Amino acid sequence: MRALCVSALALAVVPVIAAAWPRRDQDGDEAASFDETYRGRHLRGMKSGAERADHLDHMAQALRPPGGGRWHVTVDGRPLHLMRRADGTYLSMVDHYRSYPTALEAARAAVDELGPGRRLTVDGVGEGGHGVHA
Numbered sequence: 001m002r003a004l005c006v007s008a009l010a011l012a013v014v015p016v017i018a019a020a021w022p023r024r025d026q027d028g029d030e031a032a033s034f035d036e037t038y039r040g041r042h043l044r045g046m047k048s049g050a051e052r053a054d055h056l057d058h059m060a061q062a063l064r065p066p067g068g069g070r071w072h073v074t075v076d077g078r079p080l081h082l083m084r085r086a087d088g089t090y091l092s093m094v095d096h097y098r099s100y101p102t103a104l105e106a107a108r109a110a111v112d113e114l115g116p117g118r119r120l121t122v123d124g125v126g127e128g129g130h131g132v133h134a
Helices: 002-020 055-063 103-114
Strands: 033-038 041-048 070-075 078-080 082-084 090-092
Touching: 033 103, 041 103, 070 082, 070 103, 082 103, 090 103
Parallel strands: none
Antiparallel strands: 033 041, 041 070, 070 078, 082 090
């Protein structure tokens, strides 16, 4: 009977501990590139790992978030500017208010926000409508 109680207690406690356990860095799980069609839109992204070697860029390299590199993402061939937050998540120029764990998820969310028939402009922001305009 005691073994049964211990097993039941373990089954109840393990999910709680797993949820509270610190997650490992997302960069280990994120691919270096993607190329897919999402809701009829062609999403392409590539993480540039090229680091400048000159001594003037050492401060910028030191301040770069873990995982390094920048994402170059396009939606139907038009650039989508992504920004990396200090916590490692991404937000896009289309949606400044939510962040996403991966660049691919941020690109998909931008497609969702744009909706059908709207395209990114050359500067990476959707045509008309949404967003903050200064």
